[in-house]
Amino acid sequence: MQYNPNTLNFFERVYEVVVQVPYGRVTSYGAIAKHLGAPKSSRMVGWAMNAAHSRMDVPAHRVVNRQGLLTGKHHFPGSNLMQQLLESEGIVVKNDKVVDFKTKFWDPADLY
């Protein structure tokens, strides 16, 4: 189902994907963007996360960059809340990077 990259619900679509990230798993901005049919709009996904602050149902802490780096940790309250949230889910974070990211990585396509 190819989405039409209209500005319509771009954020909403991002949220829909992010909320589906299973407990103890993480995904990347690029993967989400690609799933939305706009692989070049990974930055928009990050931007959407920024707006997702109002959405408490959006686990933004489960979204990291392609290297498993917690690039958005500075956008969370506190200094290391993002990492703590991840670790509380069983994710091992070292040096702001998800250990075994390859294994913990979850792709929206995995649902199908």
Next chain:
DNA sequence: ACTCTGACTATTT
């Protein structure tokens, strides 16, 4: 309508 910005990514130095 225009310009600036950014929670990215791939490629190159």
Next chain:
DNA sequence: CAAATAGCCAGAG
């Protein structure tokens, strides 16, 4: 391996 570069596109002023 770290830093710089370029492409990318939608939101905000």
